[in-house]
Amino acid sequence: MTIHVSQVVVGVDVAKDEIVVYRSDLEQVLIVSNERSTLKKWLKALPANSAIALEATNTYHLDTTEMAHEMGHDVYVIDGSRLNRYREGIGIRAKTDALDAALLARYLSKESDKLRIWSPPPKAYTQLKSLLRRRAELVRHRVAIKQSWKDEPLLEEALADYLACLEQIEKNIQKVLKSIVSEADMDAQVKRCQAVEGVGVLTATAAVTAFMRGDFSDSDGYIAFLGMDPRVRQSGKKDQKRYLSKRGDSEFRRLFHNSAMAASRSPAWKPYYQSYLARGMKGTQAMVILARKLARVLFALMKNQSEYKPSSMFGGCPQT
Known part of the structure; x- marks a missing residue:
């Protein structure tokens, strides 16, 4: 999407208590309290119809983003790591809130044709993503407490009660997840994904949640959205080690990795996994490739509304 000549370009650096604004037409910096009434x-x-660029934060940018969109402005949410590389690329050494706001405005002005205007996600997407991340936090907390208290006999009874409480909370979260999936009419898609070996209800829910966020033309876009696409670094005859971009939701990737671990032990996917080990790859590398393959299979099933038919000839790919 290219910025129109008549549009005012605004860069917004967001923090918990305030936002720092840079207007390119006035070359002016303004500090605004990060409260809904003041932001409005x-x-x-x-x-x-101003064009506004904000750096993605955990939640602090959401009020500004949503209200700006509602008022008819074109809003662009910029990934922080991408902005950092842009800063280094143009030789800016300092980093302040005011400089970041100006940098966001410059980035939007120069790179707008490669960016997509933000649109509000479906309600179910926001709810499911939030619940999946909170469940993951609960599980991590439970494991940490269990490990740190296991050698203390005086706390054995208290630990058992506490773990039972956490288990009940997790069950409640999964119950709410199932309810949201049902209300959003996603049951068929989740069931379709669960048919794949190694894919449980949580990974299936995450896969469908990610799928509903964007209009993906092919699996490459879906993989990139998940942050499971490899970053290629090649120059001449030198081909550096590739790493995942990790630009998507970390919990979605974790669930796909867990499913890959389970799938690697299944008759349908074990040969596929072992074929990469036979090439000299490490277990983690082969697991990442398998996780990405599973994501592509699930995308094909959801995109084509087809049913999973494993085939040993294609290493577990669906015949659609």
């Missing part, structure tokens, strides 16, 4: 007043003062 500031957004109303902007020219109609």
Whole structure:
């Protein structure tokens, strides 16, 4: 999407208590309190249909993003790691909130044709993503407590009660997940994904949640959204080691990795996994490849609305 000549370009650096704004037309920096009433007043003062670039944060950017979109502005949410590389690429050494706001405006002005305007996600997407991440936090906390208290006999009874409480909370989360999936009419898609070896209800839910966020034309876009695409670094005859971009949701990737571990032990996927080990790859590398393969299979099933038919000839790929 290319910025129109008439559009005012605005860069916004977001923090918990305030946002720092840079307007390119005025070359002016403004500090605004990160409160809905103050943000609303500031957004109303902007020219109609402004182009606003914000760096993605955990949650602090959401109010500004949602209200700006509702008021008709074009909003672009920029990945922080991408912005950092852009800063280094143009030789900016310092980093302040004001400089970051100006950098966001410059990035949007120069790279707008490669960026996509933000659109609000479906309600179910936001809810499911939040619950999956909170469940993951609960599981990590349970494992940490269990390990740190296991050698203390005086706390054995208290630990058992506490773990039972956490287990009940996890069951409640899964119950709510199932309810949201049902209300969003996603049951068929989740069931379709669960038919694949190694894919449980949580990974299937994550796969469908990611699928509903964007209009992906092919599996490459879906893989990139998950952050499971490899970063290629090649120059001349030198081909450096490749790493995942990890730009998507980390919990989605973790669930796919867990499914790959389970799938690698199944008759359908074990030969596929071992074929990469036979090439000299390490177990982690082969597991990442298998996880990415599973994601592509699930995408094909959801995109084509087809049913899973494993075939040893294709290493577990669906025949659609």
